[in-house]
Structures are given as structure tokens and as C-alpha cells.
Amino acid sequence: MRVLLIHSDYIEYEVKDKALKEPEPIPEEMKKGRMEEVLVAFISVEKVDEKNPEEVVARAVKEIVEVAEQVKTKNVFVYPFAHLSSELAKPSVALEVLKKVEEGLRNAGYNVGRAPFGYYKAFKLSCKGHPLAELSRTIVPEG
Numbered sequence: 001m002r003v004l005l006i007h008s009d010y011i012e013y014e015v016k017d018k019a020l021k022e023p024e025p026i027p028e029e030m031k032k033g034r035m036e037e038v039l040v041a042f043i044s045v046e047k048v049d050e051k052n053p054e055e056v057v058a059r060a061v062k063e064i065v066e067v068a069e070q071v072k073t074k075n076v077f078v079y080p081f082a083h084l085s086s087e088l089a090k091p092s093v094a095l096e097v098l099k100k101v102e103e104g105l106r107n108a109g110y111n112v113g114r115a116p117f118g119y120y121k122a123f124k125l126s127c128k129g130h131p132l133a134e135l136s137r138t139i140v141p142e143g
């Protein structure tokens with residue numbers, strides 16, 4: 001799994017077209033979204049993660065919580081992003097993993113948003129620019 005973490009004043013997105021034949025079914029209210037004072041986590045789920053998705057989810061939640069504590073935000077936005085890796089997991093696995101990361105962060109007490117999976121989306125992001133505002137993590141299952 002590749003994670004790009006951007007501490008932002010805001011992120012906003014708008015769903016455009018389908019990027020997959022069968023994207024995640026979403027309610028009308030998920031077609032646009034915005035979050036403020038937020039740690040945005042752009043996540044590419046990788047083929048290697050299919051070996052132990054549970055482990056990768058647990059470690060991703062831990063890494064994201066650590067950064068959220070450092071930058072002092074309780075708001076996290078999970079953004080499915082297929083461009084941080086050339087070895088992507090198949091969409092069915094990727095969506096499940098992303099939903100579990102969202103759930104894990106919520107269980108850790110964070111306000112969590114997530115962008116819809118399998119769509120082309122327009123987005124605007126305002127990076128805060130401080131020394132910890134741009135970080136990345138690579139998580140590979142050991143087990």
C-alpha cells in the first residue's frame with residue numbers, strides 16, 4: 001500500500017464519470033464532498049497487499065493516526081488513488097481495504113470522510129505547507 005498524506009486547509013471533490021465499469025454504488029450526497037482542517041490520505045492499494053489485507057489495514061490506520069496526532073487534527077479524509085503504484089490490487093480488494101481503513105480510523109475516534117471509489121473526480125486541495133504537511137508511507141505485509 002502507498003499512502004500520500006497531505007495536511008490541508010480543505011479538500012473538496014466532485015464525481016465526474018465512471019472510471020470502472022462497476023464503480024462503488026453511492027448515494028447522491030456522496031457525489032460532492034468537502035472537509036476542512038483535514039489530513040488527506042491518498043491511498044493506492046497494491047497487489048502485494050492481497051497477501052494479508054488485515055495486516056495492511058491495521059498498519060495503515062496506525063501510521064495515519066500517528067501523523068494525525070503530530071499535525072493535531074481529528075479530521076481524516078481517505079481518497080482512493082490509483083496513481084501511487086504500478087502494481088495495483090484488483091478493485092474488489094482495494095475497495096474493501098479502503099473501507100476497513102475508514103472504519104479503523106473512525107473506531108480510533110477520528111472524523112473520517114472518504115471519496116467514492118471507481119470514479120473520475122475533480123478535486124481541490126489546499127496544502128498547509130508546514131514541514132509535516134507532505135508525507136508518504138509504504139506499507140508491505142510481512143506475514
Ligand SMILES: Nc1ncnc2c1ncn2[C@@H]1O[C@H](COS(=O)(=O)NC(=O)[C@@H](N)CO)[C@@H](O)[C@H]1O
Nearest residue numbers: 019044045080081082088089091094117118119
Ligand atoms: N488498487 C486501487 N487502489 C486505490 N484505488 C483504486 C484501485 N483500483 C481502482 N481504484 C479506484 O478506481 C478508479 C479507477 O482505477 S484505475 O486503475 O485508475 N482505472 C481503471 O482501473 C480503469 N480505467 C481501467 O484502466 C481509481 O480512480 C480509484 O478510484
